[in-house]
Amino acid sequence: MILTFILSSLIAFIISLFGIFPNVETLPFGMDEFLQSAVANFKYYFEIFPPFETIFTAFGIYVSFKLLVLSMKFFLGGRTPVSY
Amino acid sequence: MKKYLLIALLLIPSITGATVINEQSIDTERSENTEPSSNDMSYWLGGIVTATTTIHEIKIKVRINSSTTTISSIQNSRLEVTLNCTISATTTSGSSGVGDPNRCTTGQGYPADNSSNDFYPSGNSTGSTVFTNDEDKYVTLALDTSLTGGVNGLTLVPGVYYWLEPDWNLPASVTYEMYFYGSEIQSATQCLAESDQNPCQADTTNNSNDEDNIYRLYYQLIQNPLLISTNSRIVDFTPKNNDIVNPSIHEEDPSYVDWELEYFFNSADYGTVDKVRISWYNLERQITYIPDFDVINLSGTKVVTGSKLLDPGVTTAVISFIDSETGILYGDTVAYDFVVGWSDLYLGAGQGTTTLSNHPILNALQNGSSTVPGLTEIFASTTASSSIDCKIYEWWSSPFQRLGCSLSETILGGIKDIFIPTDQDWTSMQQQLKSGIAYRFPLGYVTRTVDIMDTEATSSLPVLSITLKDEGPLGGGDYGFDLNGIFTQANTYIRDDFTTGNGLVETEDATTNIWDIFMTLFNYLVYISLFLIIVGDIMGISFTPSMGEGPKTRIYGIRDDGEISYESPAFSRYKNK
Numbered sequence: 001m002i003l004t005f006i007l008s009s010l011i012a013f014i015i016s017l018f019g020i021f022p023n024v025e026t027l028p029f030g031m032d033e034f035l036q037s038a039v040a041n042f043k044y045y046f047e048i049f050p051p052f053e054t055i056f057t058a059f060g061i062y063v064s065f066k067l068l069v070l071s072m073k074f075f076l077g078g079r080t081p082v083s084y
Numbered sequence: 085m086k087k088y089l090l091i092a093l094l095l096i097p098s099i100t101g102a103t104v105i106n107e108q109s110i111d112t113e114r115s116e117n118t119e120p121s122s123n124d125m126s127y128w129l130g131g132i133v134t135a136t137t138t139i140h141e142i143k144i145k146v147r148i149n150s151s152t153t154t155i156s157s158i159q160n161s162r163l164e165v166t167l168n169c170t171i172s173a174t175t176t177s178g179s180s181g182v183g184d185p186n187r188c189t190t191g192q193g194y195p196a197d198n199s200s201n202d203f204y205p206s207g208n209s210t211g212s213t214v215f216t217n218d219e220d221k222y223v224t225l226a227l228d229t230s231l232t233g234g235v236n237g238l239t240l241v242p243g244v245y246y247w248l249e250p251d252w253n254l255p256a257s258v259t260y261e262m263y264f265y266g267s268e269i270q271s272a273t274q275c276l277a278e279s280d281q282n283p284c285q286a287d288t289t290n291n292s293n294d295e296d297n298i299y300r301l302y303y304q305l306i307q308n309p310l311l312i313s314t315n316s317r318i319v320d321f322t323p324k325n326n327d328i329v330n331p332s333i334h335e336e337d338p339s340y341v342d343w344e345l346e347y348f349f350n351s352a353d354y355g356t357v358d359k360v361r362i363s364w365y366n367l368e369r370q371i372t373y374i375p376d377f378d379v380i381n382l383s384g385t386k387v388v389t390g391s392k393l394l395d396p397g398v399t400t401a402v403i404s405f406i407d408s409e410t411g412i413l414y415g416d417t418v419a420y421d422f423v424v425g426w427s428d429l430y431l432g433a434g435q436g437t438t439t440l441s442n443h444p445i446l447n448a449l450q451n452g453s454s455t456v457p458g459l460t461e462i463f464a465s466t467t468a469s470s471s472i473d474c475k476i477y478e479w480w481s482s483p484f485q486r487l488g489c490s491l492s493e494t495i496l497g498g499i500k501d502i503f504i505p506t507d508q509d510w511t512s513m514q515q516q517l518k519s520g521i522a523y524r525f526p527l528g529y530v531t532r533t534v535d536i537m538d539t540e541a542t543s544s545l546p547v548l549s550i551t552l553k554d555e556g557p558l559g560g561g562d563y564g565f566d567l568n569g570i571f572t573q574a575n576t577y578i579r580d581d582f583t584t585g586n587g588l589v590e591t592e593d594a595t596t597n598i599w600d601i602f603m604t605l606f607n608y609l610v611y612i613s614l615f616l617i618i619v620g621d622i623m624g625i626s627f628t629p630s631m632g633e634g635p636k637t638r639i640y641g642i643r644d645d646g647e648i649s650y651e652s653p654a655f656s657r658y659k660n661k
Contacts, residue, residue, distance in 0.1 A: 004505040004513075011513055015520030024528025027536075035536045037543065044542035049571040050599055054607050058614045065618050081622075 311357065311405065311415040313350035318403050319385065320346040323422040341424055345388045345403060349379050357405040357414045364392065365400040376408055394424045544568045 026032040046053040073080045322344040323329045329341050347360060359376035377388060404417040505513075522531045549564035619625075 002503055004509045007505065007513055008516075011516050011520070015516065018521050018524045021525040021528075023523050024525055024532050025523075027529060027532055032532070032536070035533065036539070036541075039536055039539065040541050040543040041545060043540060044544050044568075045571065047542055048568065049574060050603070051606060054610050058610045062614055062617065065621075069621075 311350075311353045313352045315348055316350045316353045316357075316405065316415060318345070318347050318416065318418040320344075321401060321403060321418065321420050323401075323420065325420050325422065327422040329422055329424060339394065339424060340391045341394050341399075342391050343389065343401070346385060347379075347388075347403075348385050353405070353414075354379065357407050359406050359408045360388070361404055361406045361413070363402040364394065365402070376406060379405070399424050 027035060042052075042056065046056070069080070323341065343362070345360070345362065357379065359378055361376045362374050364374075374390065374392065379386075400419055400421050402417060402419045404413040405415050406413050521527060545567060547564050547566040547568070549562060552558055552561050552563070554560045
């Protein structure tokens, strides 16, 4: 109970700091509907044709890798340990 | 960076193999008895026993028809229920006639002597219930006790007809309805025979002119109709049998129980059944069920998750495929017994504990006020070594603790609670943190995005169609392009099992389909290709065919394309390497 009280107080304090910010219920600029629709379409195709899921997952991994490289080039410039 | 992060979240899908349909929206309020009206007879006529199963009790509901019966005339009257002859079994072949009461005297494993074969409603030593108003009365016939030969429950075997012959002593001029329930099963009745003493309809009038006011009603416990594919089945369900889940704070408090259902559905059964139903039976054998959820017209394994608010105590979840129009259950009905525990109940706890001997559920069992299938078995092997945790801050208010714990034990057990947060405390704090921060600006955008990515809702693209002008040989024609249909058909071929004859390849293993066979190879090819591409990018090596143009490194390629001048600073960096 003692530790619970301390931790709960800490959490309440942290939450109060964030209390000045508004709650985010939907994404702005119509992105919420767009993203929901896009995800629903993708998952439909994953369901009706499972190879899509594998291919899309692989594509996602490759794009993530590219983003990682871009980030490294942004921060490290010419010292990026890749060939390009 | 935010843009990149958003794109990354968008493009990283779930890698889980099974389709997950989130049903969290289902039944988030406290469960209420959602029995359909009495007009919905189809609900009660679901069959049972497609696999050998044991029932521990039979529940009989009697509903007095207040429109034709003067309630005051039956107030304080007793409904005495005895199951004479009870249940006998015989096969359909060689029977002497449907509904022949003589067959009740040749039970299997039960003596024909009625006097030693009576069962009384549990929870009432007199074997009767008293009418005080027009509410429904439930009378439970326990099969776990008093059975000659020590049979624990009644084992029902598929293909065998079972007969019930209750004797009723009802006051005169009462119109009533009766419904029979098996314990693990939803309902179990289908009237077979009609006679002057045995009107088959649910509405039965006691005219008090029959001998001893005894009515005999014959019911057949029937099998569920079979599905077309033997592969459509309930695969797994959580909570498992005998699990103790999701403790609530006090023994009176209901608590949410997360459940997960996995089932395999063959598209050949689509049309025969269209939904899956989970029916929940609580300690008092009241029934609730979540809204049925649709099966998808696609073959494959599906996983459905959700959360259900349940009262503490033993709960049975009964899962089956159902034709929602007729209410008939199809295929094997699967039941899981588990205990919705509360925080005071720990099996196998250590210090500061006491035994479960005074547990209210056990007391209810021992004094006969409750017969719960599975509960005896759950506690039978654990009572001796099991214990409850005595908590000091609940000792004062909880009659359960007063029954189970001494004050010294409570103090010992409560010491650790003073310093160490319980699992519930950790969970509560985590939820507070999440609800207080995760959805606030700016982190809320990420959380919302992740939530959207995590939803499992699906929607198909619209069909593209065009209509040509009324000119030329093709004029006026309608042309459509339905990508959904194309892939749905392809999916049927690669995911159908081969027992239905729809598959392209015959195999001995009926559970194998084309996707099962080639999935591993396909995944291997895709991911090894991805690995090589990434390694190639890092090392500057292209794995594409060189077509005889010499070493196809990135640098040579760029030189050949003339993108780098030999006098350029870029070339100067490379020429000495």
